[in-house]
Amino acid sequence: xxxxxxKRIGERVRAVRRERGLTQEVLAERARLHPxxxxxxxxxxxxxxxxxxxxxxxxxRVSLADLFPxxxxxxPLELESALATSLYRLSxxxxxxxxxxxxxxxxxxDLSS
Numbered sequence: 001x002x003x004x005x006x007k008r009i010g011e012r013v014r015a016v017r018r019e020r021g022l023t024q025e026v027l028a029e030r031a032r033l034h035p036x037x038x039x040x041x042x043x044x045x046x047x048x049x050x051x052x053x054x055x056x057x058x059x060x061r062v063s064l065a066d067l068f069p070x071x072x073x074x075x076p077l078e079l080e081s082a083l084a085t086s087l088y089r090l091s092x093x094x095x096x097x098x099x100x101x102x103x104x105x106x107x108x109x110d111l112s113s
Contacts, residue, residue: 003044006041006044006045006046006047006048007043007044008044009041009044009048009053009067009068010041010042010043010044010045010046010048011042011044012067012068013038013041013042013056013060013067014042016060016062016066016067016077017042017060019077020060020061022060024038024039024042027056027059027060028059030058030059030060031052031055031056031058031059031060032055032059033052033055033056033059037052038056041056053067061081062077062081063081063084
């Protein structure tokens with residue numbers, strides 16, 4: 001990865017960590033990474049591996065995609081995560097249940113307008 005990409009990923013990891021109210025030490029423990037390595041990642045000085053990114057995502061309780069800064073956010077991380085979980089659960093329902101859910105959601109949204 002280029003130095004610019006490493007720096008942007010590190011900045012994103014730091015931003016998500018701070019959003020979650022975690023210290024570097026707590027995240028390092030959750031992700032099973034050495035705190036010095038985490039610091040180097042956040043500062044764009046470490047050549048971060050895919051397994052390390054997966055560990056960080058798990059430690060932060062976000063998707064791997066959430067660690068990549070190119071993605072524009074229009075929703076808070078918690079709401080986006082809840083929506084993604086709900087959409088996944090909905091995708092596992094029958095087509096009839098999906099239609100019913102969407103009708104109910106439409107009615108609720110109409111009530112709030």
